[in-house]
Amino acid sequence: MTRYLPPAILVVLALLPLVLKDPYLLNALITGGIFTIGAISLNLLLGYTGQLSLGHIAFFGIGAYASALTTLGFDIGIFGDFRIVHEGWHPFAGFIVAILLSGACGYVVGRLSFRVRGAYFVIVTICFAEVVRLVALNWVELTQGPLALTAIPQMKIGFPGLGEITLRTKAQNYYLMLAVAALAYVVVARLVSSRFGRAMRGLKENEQLAISVGVNATRTLTVAAAISAAIAGAAGSIYAHYFRIIDPDVFLFTYTVTMVIMVVSGGKGALAGPVIGGLIFGTLPVALRPYMAPEAQWIVYGAVLIAILFLMPRGIAPYLDDWFASRRRAPARAPVAQPQLEGQP
Template identity: 60%
Template sequence: MNRALGLGFLAFLVSIPFWIGDQYLLHILINAGIFVIGAMSLNLLLGYTGQLSLGHVAFFGIGAYTSALLSLGFDVTTFWGGELVVGPQPVWLSFLAGIVLAGLAGWFIGRISFKVRGAYFVIITISFAEVTKLVALNWVDLTEGPMALISIPPFSVSIPGIWEATFYGKTPNYYIMLAIGVVSYIVIKRLVNSRLGRAMVALRENEPLAMSVGIDVTRYLVLAAVVSAAIAGAAGGLYTHYVRIVDPDVFLFIYTVTMVIMVITGGKGTLAGPIVGGIIFGVLPEILREFMGPEAQWVTYGAVMIAIVMFLPEGIVPALTRFWERRKESRDASDRMITGRAASSATETPSE
């Protein structure tokens, strides 16, 4: 049932560009999809290991800047006085490099951060995000600082000397976003359903007990951080090649807050939760824009979020799952009762 529902939902997503004629709506869906990918990556940490990272946007920005810089090429003076010159690289290679560098940053932060827990871990992640923002803002020779990197090439695929395709326009970028989202979902699903994922959940539920049965806390938490950061880096690379401009605002704290909202309201620790929360809170601001002013938009946005947290404290997906299970149990019990009565009636002896 779940598999059929998932395939049906995927088929619906694939069909969207065929019946949505408004390119602006497609643009909204692409932006929402990018943040859904970021929310899925954050859910791996927050939902399955119980570690709240409020600096997750740093990995998003690292992926964005790495992919942009390598695809454009750069010339920068190194710290030891030499000059590093890198020519423009293929977009697909730059994109993969952004994923790898974001994953390495996740490994580094994981190694130094998972020695602490709780508020201390949150402070370290926020500090890391602020440091990356300051680097992007002040290393003008490399990043152009507040002037931004512009004219970033769009996604392209080529066979040198034979064939080349460049993905301009909303529809090709929508399908690229969808493909990256599906791959990210599969990676996360395979991980959390494996022995490694069960160990992560054990750490979330009861870390001392997990340690007592031999689970290496640092190893599994760092693994989650690396995969989470790499997927966030993929979202950042997707963003930068779609909008074709990137500046230090990509590290804004509000982006991390948005991802956290998507995870918590959708249902942390569930595969579908970030997708549902991401679609709702990615599209909702644009819907509200049609009916009310900016101030009323934020008030309504906050009211919807508070209502979900109050009435569905575990998130939308867990609430819907419990509702469906109760309906199924009630239907099964009713069927058993009817079957039992029918069997009882059939065995009764007619009275004279």
């Protein structure tokens, strides 16, 4: 049943800007949607390969910085007097560079770190995210360090025969976020339903058995990490061009935790899981803000998360699947009336 949820959610979300006039709420939806894209990318690793990446925000931040620097341009010195000068490109080119560079970083990290599993892989990803954050903080000539990259150009999209559109309004950026989220969902859906997706699930369920039937574990996990990182980089690019300012705080560990919460609460390994989790935990802080203090907001946030995990340990999407399946089976289990024999009272 939950396979019908994402299309229904997509239709509802597409209609929201037509009825939602509050720019603050629309801004919250854009921000929550951007991190939902990150959660969709994380679900590819955590949900379908069983590998927990606690440094996933590194690829998000790499995408943000790559897109911003590609668009702004830079002039940096390398090896003394040798300099690299780059003139700013079109913002959409920055979006493509963000995807490619983040995917390449994901491939390299996966190639190096998937020689280990479990807690060792988690530690490697955390260390990678911290190294990238320190590079962004200290390479002032390139990233401006704590001063942040500012005046990042707004995203521009061209259509054949219609010219070019600069996404200036919140509604325009909202639809860009929604389009990228839908595309990311479709890519993950097609991937997990393919032969490659069956290999990923096989490694998650029984790695030794999957290897024994010919699955190359390192290559499969590395490619999954690269695709996951590329999707996270796309989310980072949208973030950079929407807010038009980024600093090393984009690599905060809190953002990775937010993505993990979205995946786990919605249902890891379920396509609709990150979407449902993102809708709840991406908008819940905004919904609570007018009614309670920040401390109380976090208490309610945590209470909702605990309640979901206590009542639905596998997440919301699998719970809904089981509930609808049990409703469909209910008529089949109804007692069948026995024919009454003659003379029987």
